Amino acid sequence: MRNLIRLLSMLLVLITTLSFGYEYTFTDLGISHKVSQIEKKLLLVNFSSPTCYYCRRFESEVLSNKDVQEFLRGNYVYVKIEPGSYKTTFLGKTYTNDQLFGAFGVRGTPTFVFIKDQGQVTQVPGFMPAPDFLKALRFIVKVVDDNYKGSFEEYSKKEDNYKGKPTIVNVKKEDADFVLKNDKNAQSVETVPSKVDINTVYVTTSTDVAKKLNSMGVIRVLLISSK
Structure with missing residues (x-):
């Protein structure tokens, strides 16, 4: 029993x-x-x-x-x-x-x-x-x-629909790879997705893509440094 x-x-x-x-x-x-x-x-x-x-x-x-x-x-x-x-x-x-x-x-x-x-x-x-x-x-x-x-x-006591602070984070390639390997919420992109999810962590080598995603309210964009 x-x-x-x-x-x-x-x-x-x-x-x-x-x-x-x-x-x-x-x-x-x-x-x-x-x-x-x-x-x-x-x-x-x-x-x-x-x-x-x-x-x-x-x-x-x-x-x-x-x-x-x-x-x-x-x-x-x-x-x-x-x-x-x-x-x-x-x-x-x-x-x-x-x-x-x-x-x-x-x-x-x-x-x-x-x-x-x-x-x-x-x-x-x-x-x-x-x-x-x-x-x-x-x-x-x-x-x-x-x-x-x-x-x-x-x-x-306030009503607040705060989503977060959209931020571009400059990262090394090895750090980006670590995130992509371990974080299920991370996605590698080289163009702006047709459907953007502001809560996905987007990882890119393109400064233009990073800036566009940031302007669309994406909370975290990881921009891989070329150096």
Whole structure:
């Protein structure tokens, strides 16, 4: 009976993951951090657990939300870390996932850690409904990328359809290749696509294409340097 209950629990977790998963989720902190640095995006680390009720609610009610997914694609690199012995290299040190929980002082799940470059911006524990979570995502991007000075309490009372700050990032070819290999949201282009998605990361060698995509509101364009 105990084995049957365990099997049913595992199946429930699997079904939840398959049904509500975010296609662009990373599972390696080191790789996702490098991608975020190259793309000049915030890194959102979700410390989660397959047995956590509110983690499953986050997957099914928040991460499945179309508006949340679109804003994440455009402005964040998202990585989910679950307990275990999986190893990664982050900021020059090797950690297991279990050790990462300790390194970030995570006491419960879900806990969301926001990182920009090599520094932690903030840490937010607990579950939030999709509208509140989207507000928080937008607020943090506005603070980091647009130097917004207001408080979250003040901002949360406003209606805001902020999409993100369109940016062209000059990158080396090896960095562009790393992004194309590891980020499912990245696409290599040498002409402007017939249908432009502002939340896709476009990678190009053409300055004209990069400028055109930027003028169309694409949040991230990686322009490969010829040098």
